[in-house]
Amino acid sequence: MPRxxxxxxxxxxxxxxxxxxxxxxxxxxxxxFQRLLERRIAPYGVTRGQWYFLRVLWTTDGLSQRExxxxxxxxxxxxxxxxxxxERSGLIRRVRARDDRRRVQVFLTAKAKRLRAELLGVARRxxxxxxxxxxxxxxxxxxxxxxxxxxxxxxxxx
Amino acid sequence: MPRxxxxxxxxxxxxxxxxxxxxxxxxxxxxxFQRLLERRIAPYGVTRGQWYFLRVLWTTDGLSQRExxxxxxxxxxxxxxxxxxxERSGLIRRVRARDDRRRVQVFLTAKAKRLRAELLGVARRxxxxxxxxxxxxxxxxxxxxxxxxxxxxxxxxx
DNA sequence: TCCCATTGCATAGATTTCTAAGTATTATCC
DNA sequence: GGATAATACTTAGAAATCTATGCAATGGGA
Numbered sequence: 537m538p539r540x541x542x543x544x545x546x547x548x549x550x551x552x553x554x555x556x557x558x559x560x561x562x563x564x565x566x567x568x569f570q571r572l573l574e575r576r577i578a579p580y581g582v583t584r585g586q587w588y589f590l591r592v593l594w595t596t597d598g599l600s601q602r603e604x605x606x607x608x609x610x611x612x613x614x615x616x617x618x619x620x621x622x623e624r625s626g627l628i629r630r631v632r633a634r635d636d637r638r639r640v641q642v643f644l645t646a647k648a649k650r651l652r653a654e655l656l657g658v659a660r661r662x663x664x665x666x667x668x669x670x671x672x673x674x675x676x677x678x679x680x681x682x683x684x685x686x687x688x689x690x691x692x693x694x
Numbered sequence: 695m696p697r698x699x700x701x702x703x704x705x706x707x708x709x710x711x712x713x714x715x716x717x718x719x720x721x722x723x724x725x726x727f728q729r730l731l732e733r734r735i736a737p738y739g740v741t742r743g744q745w746y747f748l749r750v751l752w753t754t755d756g757l758s759q760r761e762x763x764x765x766x767x768x769x770x771x772x773x774x775x776x777x778x779x780x781e782r783s784g785l786i787r788r789v790r791a792r793d794d795r796r797r798v799q800v801f802l803t804a805k806a807k808r809l810r811a812e813l814l815g816v817a818r819r820x821x822x823x824x825x826x827x828x829x830x831x832x833x834x835x836x837x838x839x840x841x842x843x844x845x846x847x848x849x850x851x852x
Numbered sequence: 853t854c855c856c857a858t859t860g861c862a863t864a865g866a867t868t869t870c871t872a873a874g875t876a877t878t879a880t881c882c
Numbered sequence: 883g884g885a886t887a888a889t890a891c892t893t894a895g896a897a898a899t900c901t902a903t904g905c906a907a908t909g910g911g912a
Contacts, residue, residue, distance in 0.1 A: 537900080539848060540767030557821050558833075559727040561840045566724035567767065568847035569717040575852060585868065602890060609698030609725060614869055616892060621867090638877045638890040663715050665850060666843040675716070678839040681832050682719045685824040689726035690697060692823060694733060695870080743898060760860060772899055774862060779897090796860045796907045 537571045540564065558685065569662065576658050580651060581625060585618045587655075590627065593644050594652050600639045627651075695729045698722065716843065727820065734816045738809060739783060743776045745813075748785065751802050752810050758797045785809075 574584050582590065588608045593599065599607070605615040619642060622628045627648040633639040667675055732742050740748065746766045751757065757765070763773040777800060780786045785806040791797035825833060 538763070538767055538769055541764040556837070557817065558824055558836070559731070559817065559821055561837060561844070562720060562723045562727055565720045565840050565844045565847075568844045569720055572847055572850060573717070583867085600890075605696070606699040609696055609722075610868095611696050611870060612891070613871085613893080617868070636878070636890085640891070659715065659717065662847075663717055666716055666846050668846050670839055670842060674835055674839050677832055677835040678716070679714070679719060681828055681836040682723050682840075684828060686719070686723045686726045688824050688826050689723075689730055689820070692730060741897085758860075768898095769900060770861070771863080771901085775898070794860085794908075798861070 537567060537574070539571070540567065562682070562685075569666065572662050572665075573659070576662070577655060580655060582627075582651070582655065583621070585614075586622050586625070586627065589615075589618055589622065589642075590644075590648060590651070590655065593628070593642065593648070594656070597644050598641050600633070600641055602639075604642060622648075695725060695732070697729070698725065720840070720843075727824065730820050730823075731817070734820070735813060738813065740785075740809070740813065741779070743772075744780050744783070744785065747773075747776055747780065747800075748802075748806060748809070748813065751786070751800065751806070752814070755802050756799045758791070758799055760797075762800060780806075 570584060573587065577584070577587055588610070589604060592604060592607045601612065601615050601619065604619075605612045608615070610618070619628060619630065623630060626645055629643050629645060631641045631643060633641050670678075728742060731745065735742070735745055746768070747762060750762060750765045759770065759773050759777065762777075763770045766773070768776070777786060777788065781788060784803055787801050787803060789799045789801060791799050828836075
């Protein structure tokens with residue numbers, strides 16, 4: 537992902553200038569987080585797509601593919617592809633549930649479990665670097681605001 | 695893009711629980727913004743990829759592909775593909791610069807210019823909906839914090 | 853002036869994501 | 883108990899993105 541060249545704010549309110557739009561600011565921040573995360577987990581042979589699933593499975597192992605899709609926020613076909621790559625990399629095993637043979641449960645391998653502490657450390661470090669120079673109070677306002685924005689948008693149907 | 699099922703915060707600090715991590719919150723918000731934007735510009739036949747380029751060109755028409763790539767924050771091959779689709783949709787013309795025949799300048803068509811006011815309105819409305827119920831002071835802290843986070847991360851090389 | 857590095861764009865191929873439709877298993881209802 | 887619906891996953895195909903490489907035009911130094 538390339539770093540972005542920032543446009544100067546034109547100050548023309550009628551134009552709805554990007555640099556003051558929340559959505560725009562969120563996109564930029566998101567890209568910055570992704571870029572760094574991607575670069576730092578790559579040495580472990582883990583991609584960003586895999587990261588999201590690991591993150592959930594480290595907390596709750598043995599979920600079905602459908603449950604995983606919902607928690608990670610990806611469509612099921614995407615999950616199939618991601619899990620396939622994780623199986624190839626030896627990060628997960630897929631086990632057909634005995635009580636309901638439609639379900640496939642996903643379990644972390646020992647390898648994936650060993651990566652946990654280190655990779656969560658990577659994420660924690662990125663967060664610290666992002667928050668550097670910001671006061672606790674500011675961060676708490678930030679969290680409240682962005683959570684509310686997400687909730688506001690999520691509740692809109694169309 | 696599917697809506698995400700949220701995990702409850704386990705409260706286990708050692709686990710670095712997602713719901714309190716800035717990066718996590720930013721990702722969720724980003725997805726919410728994208729989902730809505732995508733849905734609302736689709737009726738105009740504009741995709742999210744095209745949107746970013748329109749946004750820049752509405753401000754500064756006639757940029758080269760390289761300049762556009764930098765401002766939008768995409769790699770040049772991605773720009774080639776996006777611009778090709780925009781040309782097919784009649785949103786832009788590509789004109790080889792006379793003084794330097796390597797450069798291709800990108801100009802908006804009348805159609806794209808006509809879409810400007812309406813589509814910027816769509817973006818503005820999404821912002822308003824996202825910010826609903828939040829105080830000016832909170833929003834201003836939010837903007838300062840997220841801008842600083844992006845700057846913090848962008849300045850890290852590795 | 854001519855060679856070679858630089859610049860601007862394009863192509864090739866891989867990956868990741870989506871939507872739409874298909875298959876296998878289980879549950880429901882008469 | 884058997885037809886039908888619902889559920890869980892998979893496949894197919896398109897779009898968008900990246901990295902690596904190639905091609906054409908330009909510029910700089912001997």
